[in-house]
Amino acid sequence: MTPLTTLQKQDPDIFATILAEQNRQEYELELIASENYASEAVMEATGSVLMNKYSEGYPGKRYYAGQVNIDVVENFAIARAKEIFGAEYVNVQPLSGSPANLAIYLGLLQPGDTVLGMSLDQGGHLSHGHPLNFSGLLYKIVSYGVDKTTEMIDMDEVERIAIESRPRMIIAGFSAYSRDLDWKRFRDIADKVGAYLMADISHIAGLVAGKVLENPVPYCDVVTTTTHKTLRWPRGAIIMSRENLGPALARAVFPGVQWGPHENLIAAKAIAFREALDPSFAIYAKQVVKNAQTLAANLASQELRVVSGGTDNHLMLLDVFGSFGITGKEAEKALEEVGISTNKNMIPFDPRKPLDPSGIRIGTPAITTRGMGENEMEILGNIIVRTLKSREDQNELEKIKQEVKNLCVKFPLYTK
Ligand SMILES: Cc1ncc(COP(=O)(O)O)c(C=O)c1O
Incomplete structure (x- = not known):
């Protein structure tokens, strides 16, 4: 671990607190399902000079000058993510999972549209329709849950609700559900009711990257994931989609939801993607x-x-x-x-x-x-x-x- 010698001299209070947290992580067990440890290389890139640069826009089409190295970094990140997940379009700029999901809603839906997602008290995520979140405030949320006896998602029930509510988008994904999802059945249901199918694989992306769980990318119109859970990457998120949705999603991320991307974290994502490509x-x-x-x-x-x-x-x-x-x-x-x-x-x-x-x-x-x-x-x-x-x-x-x-x-x- 890089010694924080400059910080120690300049700001002993923060240095001591970081050290205490380092010890806590080293000598305690982390069982929170959404947490993991990034590699030292990922942390080095996160603290690198790349954080100094404003680079709004996309590689080759930026608003400010001086992007020669930034574009290289972002292109590496995009190419490596495509290699892992096989997506046609990848956006590596989302600052975190919730802003990535916000960009999907903004890019594909109109306020007031109906969205069908997993019920929050049965495993879904806040950004899939909590009444206090943008999703619940701006869209009409309909939910599916789990069967009372099996405590697993009943796909016949998902289909029934989809036919009844005719959502514009169906979200498959969760924060607290321990069972595999049937991507093909989700696709069939989305086709039956004419909805977009979005997967939020924030929790399982590392297991998909490691080929333990099936990759939803071929079945979905759009897939989001945070990069800091099973993936053990830096904090942030990416969006993947079919090529034809790329322009709308790119506009939704920038300027729709955010301005300057955090290129230090995009470099860290690129490094971590390479780690995930290793056998x-x-x-x-x-x-x-x-x-x-x-x-x-x-x-x-x-x-x-x-x-x-x-x-x-x-x-x-x-x-x-x-x-x-x-x-x-x-x-x-x-x-x-x-x-x-x-x-x-x-x-x-x-x-x-x-x-x-x-x-x-x-x-x-x-x-x-x-x-x-x-x-x-x-x-x-x-x-x-x-x-x-x-x-x-x-x-x-x-x-x-x-x-x-x-x-x-x-x-x-x-x-x-
Ligand atoms: C399924 C899912 N989507 C999105 C998010 C939001 O990610 P972030 O905390 O990076 O905004 C989470 C994190 O809790 C999640 O579990």
């Missing part, structure tokens, strides 16, 4: 899923209910309230005390409220980046259940905290 990334992606499935099986064997009975991807929802009578908020706090980060989460048909729901969401992308495998998932499963069951026993929690730290030391992150 080792496919091995990583496969291990992420293997680890999630091993952990889910371990937890289920200890009577901790995994929503839908398991996982096909990197994440799972745990019904801690139904299993152990602990709320999601209490579980999150107990695990944080022993050095494990998770997030409280609604489970489908949750009788509790969003700020103190019945579940927690956990995922394996970050711990797999550290090099952990199935053996460690068995250890971790036991640690999680012990923590939840002994959350009022300070001595036991102290003991577990040390075990977590020992595990982290065995799988170093940036201190290798």
Whole structure:
């Protein structure tokens, strides 16, 4: 890790805080399903001189001069993303996942159009229709959810709702759903009702890039993804689409939603895309899923209910309230005390409220980046259940905290 020597001299307060966070990441376990660790090369590019440049516009068509190197960087990023996902058009400028999704709505729809997306309390994302988000404020949102018994998406039900509501766009994608999506069926339904099909693969893009999950790009009109989850890339997002939608989406990103792109992050994206093209990334992606499935099986064997009975991807929802009578908020706090980060989460048909729901969401992308495998998932499963069951026993929690730290030391992150 590059020593922050200049920062140390210039601003000891911020230096000390960054160092503290570095230690937290090094010696605690990250189970938040949307987090991961970027490589040092990605972080170096993020802090490079590229951040000084304003480069509104696109390669070859910029508003300001001095773009000779910027254009090279952005073209590398576009070419590498196309190689990974096989998309005809790629825009690497979106600053993050929500602005990328905003650009899709702006580029393809009119305010007031109907959009069909996954219900937020059953796994969808804020930008797929929350009443306080631009999506819910400007568009008519209709939702599909999961089946009450299987806790999986029922595609016949999605079709029924689509036929009834005639959406202009259907969104397939989620923040908290552990099952594979049927892209072909989504395409068929979109064709049947004359809707655009948008996939938001923010959560699973790394698994698609690593060829563990099917690539939705051939089935969709447009695909968005953040670059900082299973992808373990820098913070940001990209948009992919068919060639014919490219001009409308380009205008929607710039000038529609944003002005100057962050070229330091675009360079970091380009570096990370190259990392994902390396054969080792496919091995990583496969291990992420293997680890999630091993952990889910371990937890289920200890009577901790995994929503839908398991996982096909990197994440799972745990019904801690139904299993152990602990709320999601209490579980999150107990695990944080022993050095494990998770997030409280609604489970489908949750009788509790969003700020103190019945579940927690956990995922394996970050711990797999550290090099952990199935053996460690068995250890971790036991640690999680012990923590939840002994959350009022300070001595036991102290003991577990040390075990977590020992595990982290065995799988170093940036201190290798
Ligand atoms: C499916 C999905 N889309 C979009 C986003 C938004 O990404 P960002 O936080 O970069 O705006 C997220 C992140 O939580 C997500 O899970």
